[in-house]
Amino acid sequence: MAFKQLVFSGVQPTGNLHLGNYLGAIKRFVELQDRYDCIYCVVDLHAITVWQEPTELPKTIREVAAAFIACGIDPKRHIVFNQSQVAEHAELAWVFNCVARLGWLNRMTQFKEKAGKDRENASVGLYAYPTLMAADILVYRATHVPVGEDQKQHLELSRDVAQKFNNDFGDSIRMHGFGDAFFPLPEPLITGEATRVMSLRDGTKKMSKSDASDQSRINLTDDADAIAQKVKRAKTDPEPLPSEEKGLAARPEADNLVGIFAALAGTTRAGVLKDFGNAQFSTFKAALTELAVEKLSPIAAEMRRLQADPAAIDAILADGSARARTIAGETMKAVKDIVGFVRA
Ligand code: AMP
Ligand code: TRP
Numbered sequence: 001m002a003f004k005q006l007v008f009s010g011v012q013p014t015g016n017l018h019l020g021n022y023l024g025a026i027k028r029f030v031e032l033q034d035r036y037d038c039i040y041c042v043v044d045l046h047a048i049t050v051w052q053e054p055t056e057l058p059k060t061i062r063e064v065a066a067a068f069i070a071c072g073i074d075p076k077r078h079i080v081f082n083q084s085q086v087a088e089h090a091e092l093a094w095v096f097n098c099v100a101r102l103g104w105l106n107r108m109t110q111f112k113e114k115a116g117k118d119r120e121n122a123s124v125g126l127y128a129y130p131t132l133m134a135a136d137i138l139v140y141r142a143t144h145v146p147v148g149e150d151q152k153q154h155l156e157l158s159r160d161v162a163q164k165f166n167n168d169f170g171d172s173i174r175m176h177g178f179g180d181a182f183f184p185l186p187e188p189l190i191t192g193e194a195t196r197v198m199s200l201r202d203g204t205k206k207m208s209k210s211d212a213s214d215q216s217r218i219n220l221t222d223d224a225d226a227i228a229q230k231v232k233r234a235k236t237d238p239e240p241l242p243s244e245e246k247g248l249a250a251r252p253e254a255d256n257l258v259g260i261f262a263a264l265a266g267t268t269r270a271g272v273l274k275d276f277g278n279a280q281f282s283t284f285k286a287a288l289t290e291l292a293v294e295k296l297s298p299i300a301a302e303m304r305r306l307q308a309d310p311a312a313i314d315a316i317l318a319d320g321s322a323r324a325r326t327i328a329g330e331t332m333k334a335v336k337d338i339v340g341f342v343r344a
Pocket of ligand 2: 008009010011012043046132133136137145146147151154
């Protein structure tokens with residue numbers, strides 16, 4: 001069966017939105033709007049898998065919504081909402097908890113990283129996180145999912161869940177007239193020059209919201225001075241830039257900065273090295289600072305403007321949630337019939 005093409009993705013409201021979130025995800029969300037119907041979600045249910053201060057969470061939810069819009073997502077043509085306003089995500093996640101296998105979840109590297117050594121003390125939600133993510137996507141029967149590299153394994157699990165549901169309930173799916181498969185197998189869209197932006201302090205570590213050092217990341221809300229300072233201090237090696245891409249292979253910090261430049265400028269690493277091959281880092285960093293400030297300052301300014309009116313953001317999220325609920329409600333009705341639940 002052919003499924004209607006639909007894009008879904010989500011970002012957690014956990015503070016410190018950074019350049020990795022922008023280049024790996026949100027910038028790509030913006031680009032997809034012209035080709036697909038898109039649903040972009042502030043995944044607050046995912047956020048509380050680790051502790052979130054109740055007085056801070058509303059601000060972080062509105063901040064991600066503001067970032068979506070400031071970066072250029074159109075909430076009228078597409079759907080922008082926060083996950084907790086559409087109960088069907090949690091409802092379908094429960095069904096998926098009964099489809100997914102413990103063995104699958106035990107392989108998830110993000111859980112291992114986030115739970116760390118004290119695994120006994122991690123929340124059950126952190127462990128079950130990937131089945132909720134599968135539900136986010138599949139409650140809309142979305143076909144395409146733009147994400148950064150780090151989400152690839154979760155996307156594979158989402159496909160496995162969809163596949164197993166389709167197989168396990170195959171007879172019922174056919175009996176209810178849904179053809180041979182009820183869920184599409186969602187495709188990850190992991191493309192571009194910045195699918196894994198690395199820390200500015202350590203080219204082997206991912207740029208992350210939770211890194212203790214603010215110097216490790218460029219935040220979407222950083223001003224020009226902060227950006228300049230962070231780029232200036234970014235770790236490098238003593239050699240000038242190579243003139244060809246293969247010269248970046250064993251140089252993680254150089255590779256990262258060139259990748260960031262390429263993604264911000266809308267070109268490739270090879271293209272950047274055409275201009276900056278053999279340049280010293282001091283020259284390259286000055287150009288990178290200028291480019292980053294040029295691209296990020298308008299976003300930060302627009303985010304500030306939007307966040308000054310929380311009621312307007314809440315209205316956008318309410319409207320998006322209502323439209324999301326309509327689609328998700330239809331899916332849940334069908335799932336209940338397929339599973340064999342009685343509903344009036
Ligand atoms: P999160 O902050 O974990 O909710 O991530 C939101 C989106 O940003 C996901 O699609 C991630 O894959 C993406 N992302 C997060 N960190 C990075 C990074 N360092 N480089 C590229 N993409 C990232
Ligand atoms: N797990 C994603 C992250 O941490 C966020 C997310 C939740 C998501 N649900 C999703 C991404 C569905 C894509 C599709 O980055």
